[in-house]
Amino acid sequence: xxxxxxxxxxxxxxxRCDACQVRPVSVCAVLDADELRHLELLSQPxxxxxxxxxxxxxxxxxxxxxxxxxxxxxxxxxxxxRRQIVGFALPGDxxxxxxxxxxxxxxxxxxxxxxxxFARGAYAALVDExxxxxxxxxxxxxxxxxxxxxxxxxxxxxxxEEKLVSFLLGLRERWAKLHGGKVSATVQLPMSRQDIADxxxxxxxxxxxxxxxxxxxxxxLIVPDGVRLLNLERMEMLAAA
Amino acid sequence: xxxxxxxxxxxxxxxRCDACQVRPVSVCAVLDADELRHLELLSQPxxxxxxxxxxxxxxxxxxxxxxxxxxxxxxxxxxxxRRQIVGFALPGDxxxxxxxxxxxxxxxxxxxxxxxxFARGAYAALVDExxxxxxxxxxxxxxxxxxxxxxxxxxxxxxxEEKLVSFLLGLRERWAKLHGGKVSATVQLPMSRQDIADxxxxxxxxxxxxxxxxxxxxxxLIVPDGVRLLNLERMEMLAAA
DNA sequence: CGAAGAATTGAGTCCTATCAAATGCCGTGG
DNA sequence: CCACGGCATTTGATAGGACTCAATTCTTCG
Numbered sequence: 098x099x100x101x102x103x104x105x106x107x108x109x110x111x112x113r114c115d116a117c118q119v120r121p122v123s124v125c126a127v128l129d130a131d132e133l134r135h136l137e138l139l140s141q142p143x144x145x146x147x148x149x150x151x152x153x154x155x156x157x158x159x160x161x162x163x164x165x166x167x168x169x170x171x172x173x174x175x176x177x178x179r180r181q182i183v184g185f186a187l188p189g190d191x192x193x194x195x196x197x198x199x200x201x202x203x204x205x206x207x208x209x210x211x212x213x214x215f216a217r218g219a220y221a222a223l224v225d226e227x228x229x230x231x232x233x234x235x236x237x238x239x240x241x242x243x244x245x246x247x248x249x250x251x252x253x254x255x256x257x258e259e260k261l262v263s264f265l266l267g268l269r270e271r272w273a274k275l276h277g278g279k280v281s282a283t284v285q286l287p288m289s290r291q292d293i294a295d296x297x298x299x300x301x302x303x304x305x306x307x308x309x310x311x312x313x314x315x316x317x318l319i320v321p322d323g324v325r326l327l328n329l330e331r332m333e334m335l336a337a338a
Numbered sequence: 339x340x341x342x343x344x345x346x347x348x349x350x351x352x353x354r355c356d357a358c359q360v361r362p363v364s365v366c367a368v369l370d371a372d373e374l375r376h377l378e379l380l381s382q383p384x385x386x387x388x389x390x391x392x393x394x395x396x397x398x399x400x401x402x403x404x405x406x407x408x409x410x411x412x413x414x415x416x417x418x419x420r421r422q423i424v425g426f427a428l429p430g431d432x433x434x435x436x437x438x439x440x441x442x443x444x445x446x447x448x449x450x451x452x453x454x455x456f457a458r459g460a461y462a463a464l465v466d467e468x469x470x471x472x473x474x475x476x477x478x479x480x481x482x483x484x485x486x487x488x489x490x491x492x493x494x495x496x497x498x499e500e501k502l503v504s505f506l507l508g509l510r511e512r513w514a515k516l517h518g519g520k521v522s523a524t525v526q527l528p529m530s531r532q533d534i535a536d537x538x539x540x541x542x543x544x545x546x547x548x549x550x551x552x553x554x555x556x557x558x559l560i561v562p563d564g565v566r567l568l569n570l571e572r573m574e575m576l577a578a579a
Numbered sequence: 580c581g582a583a584g585a586a587t588t589g590a591g592t593c594c595t596a597t598c599a600a601a602t603g604c605c606g607t608g609g
Numbered sequence: 610c611c612a613c614g615g616c617a618t619t620t621g622a623t624a625g626g627a628c629t630c631a632a633t634t635c636t637t638c639g
Contacts, residue, residue, distance in 0.1 A: 173491045177579060181491040195480035202487060228469040235476045238483060239436035245486035246443060250414045250422040252493035253539030257595070290618065298494030300596055305619055338418060498627070531586060544627055546587050562636095 113137070119165050122189040122275060127233045136215075139223065143214035145206040151192070154203045160214045161193030167210030168287045171202045172295065182296040184244070185288065187271055194238045196221045208287045252298045260297040261307045263336040265317070265324060285323045354378070360406050363430040363516060368474045377456075380464065384455035386447040392433070395444045401455045402434030408451030409528045412443045413536065423537040425485070426529065428512055435479045437462045449528045493539045501538040502548045503576040506558070506565060526564045 114133040120126055128136060143162065145151060151162065154173060169186040183202055186192055192204060196217060224231050247267075251260055265284050273280040286293070294304045308324070311317050316332060318325040326332060355374040361367055369377060384403065386392060392403065395414060410427040424443055427433055433445060437458060465472050488508075492501055506525050514521040527534070531549075535542045549565070552558050557573060559566040567573060 173487065175491070175495065175579065179495040181494045183487040183490050195477075195484070197480070201484050228472060231469060231472055231476060235472060235479060236436075238476060238479045239438070242479060242483045242486060243436070243442050245483060245490065246414065246424040249424050249486065249489055249493060250416070252490060253422045253536075254416065254420045295494075301618080302597080302620085303595060306595095309619070338416065541628060542586075543588085543629085547627095550587070 114140075117165065119163075119189040119275070123163055124191045124230070124233050124237060125163065127229050128227075132227065132230075135223070139215050139219050140213045141215070143212045145210040145212070147206055147208050149206045149210075151204040151206065151210075151212075152200045154200055156200055158193060158196075158198055158200050158217050161191070161196065161217050161220050162215075163213040164188050164190050164192070165211045165213060168207045169204050169210055170207050170288060170292055171204050173202050180295045181298070182292060183248075184241070185268075185292075185296070188275060191234070191237055193217060193220075194234055194241065196224065196234075207289075207292065257297075257299055257303050257307050258311070259335050259338060260299065261293075261304065261311070262316075262332045264293065264297060265326065266332060266336050269326070282327075282329075283320065283323055283325045287322065355381075358406065360404075360430040360516070364404055365432045365471070365474050365478060366404065368470050369468075373468065373471075377464070380456050380460050381454040382456070384453045386451040386453070388447055388449050390447045390451075392445040392447065392451075392453075393441045395442065396440055399434060399437075399439055399441050399458050402432070402437065402458050402461050403456075404454040405429050405431050405433070406452045406454060409448045410445050410451055411448050411529060411533055412445050414443050421536045422539070423533060424489075425482070426509075426533075426537070429516060432475070432478055434458060434461075435475055435482065437465065437475075448530075448533065498538075498540055498544050498548050499552070500576050500579065501540065502534075502545065502552070503557075503573045505534065505538055506567065507573060507577050510567070523568075523570075524561065524564055524566045528563065 114120060114125065114137050115130075117123075117125070125133065125136060140163075143160075145167070151169060152158070152160070164186050166188050169190075169192070170182050171184045171186060171192075172180050172182040174180050185207075186204070192212075193200075195201065224234065251263055255263065268286070269280060269284045272285065288296075290301045290304050290308075293299075294301045297304070299307075308317075308319060312319050314328070314331075316326075316328045318327055355361060355366065355378050356371075358364075358366070366374065366377060381404075384401075386408070392410060393399070393401070405427050407429050410431075410433070411423050412425045412427060412433070413421050413423040415421050426448075427445070433453075434441075436442065465475065492504055496504065509527070510521060510525045513526065529537075531545050532542045534540075535545045538545070540548075549558075549560060553560050555569070555572075557567075557569045559568055
């Protein structure tokens with residue numbers, strides 16, 4: 098039982114690729130004006146409230162999504178309730194890279210999310226006739242794979258403190274790319290402590306304690322909805338170590 | 339300092355796609371006879387002794403590889419020596435899916451390995467003119483991504499026993515695919531205990547103790563270079579849990 | 580047969596998890 | 610405006626699973 102994710106009122110996005118803020122960093126960046134017009138015809142704006150589910154692991158993958166704003170958590174669950182977040186999708190990210198028939202993980206909006214939604218079949222057909230689009234999808238997929246392998250290193254071999262610091266630096270990097278390369282000392286954290294814990298393979302208590310310790314160190318400052326990084330050098334040491 | 343990986347004597351493989359045992363399960367399965375002949379011209383047989391390094395993380399990616407026999411470990415290291423194995427490449431697997439300019443991880447042969455090696459540039463050029471080959475690479479990449487995400491769940495949220503059992507069942511599945519779907523109760527383990535530990539985010543002692551416990555349980559039997567699964571039902575319970 | 584590496588086993592410790600309680604935050608409604 | 614309730618987060622006390630260090634034992638192979 099969840100909303101279909103249609104935007105209230107008129108189409109907010111999806112019909113307006115030429116004005117799209119995230120196009121340069123998203124899959125669509127490789128399409129020319131003609132192709133964009135074609136894409137617009139296929140796209141449906143899709144808006145989601147915070148905590149709303151976009152799709153559930155194992156369900157038939159009817160749609161693929163291009164996130165235009167907001168953050169989405171992607172996760173897998175074990176039958177006993179243990180959860181592993183496999184990634185956070187930021188604006189510009191694409192959900193459904195595999196174009197497979199069922200979703201390999203669940204996804205829900207962490208904050209209000211706007212996305213371009215496409216019927217998977219139609220999108221796959223477009224990809225079939227546009228090799229450069231396929232090429233782009235492949236680049237995105239292999240980039241995701243690299244991130245996943247880095248995360249394996251993090252989950253398997255790093256301490257709680259290293260995990261948290263690496264996470265913050267990695268997120269900072271991703272926000273910077275979205276903001277035209279401008280890095281900020283403040284890292285926005287729209288996700289909860291529990292989400293962070295489930296991403297890093299820790300408990301919420303350990304995440305909280307580690308934040309507190311780093312704050313006492315003056316390594317960072319906890320601010321509303323984020324952290325301000327005070328000692329970048331030390332953090333980069335910890336993340337590299 | 340490592341051998342160039344040229345096979346001793348005449349070309350053993352790489353020039354004989356039509357006789358290739360792993361072609362049906364590998365990337366090349368989508369190529370027709372003409373394309374295979376073209377591919378043969380580009381391919382260079384590449385043989386590697388046990389423990390030999392194929393390539394090192396960060397190096398310029400001169401070659402891509404199609405494994406025809408043997409097992410390769412793929413891993414990342416931290417400056418202080420901690421290691422995370424991000425995957426084991428089996429016959430049919432492709433190394434260099436991303437076609438990027440540097441290798442994102444290191445690779446070495448666990449046992450004697452034979453592979454088809456291609457200059458990355460030439461292979462990329464071929465991919466550019468054969469969209470169905472790109473499509474195939476993309477399928478492989480997204481499959482790898484799914485495996486990586488499953489591994490994230492394993493590393494972040496499973497206990498030592500669950501990790502080991504999931505690993506054994508997963509490997510059994512992969513061997514079965516290679517052997518035409520015939521599953522065997524015995525799982526070959528060409529990798530060392532240390533390799534298994536570094537794949538599962540454990541220490542060698544914990545791996546060893548967990549094996550011993552499962553053997554005392556009569557859940558499995560430790561045999562030379564592998565294990566025989568005695569209580570599949572119990573193992574599947576543990577892996578699902 | 581003997582050396583070297585791999586694997587196992589044992590004892591003790593530590594990092595992170597667990598359980599529990601207190602505090603902080605925020606939107607609602609009196 | 611402020612009290613209240615519900616949820617998120619922090620903090621505290623304790624426990625436990627996996628790690629570390631150390632010593633055998635088992636394999637392999639010259």
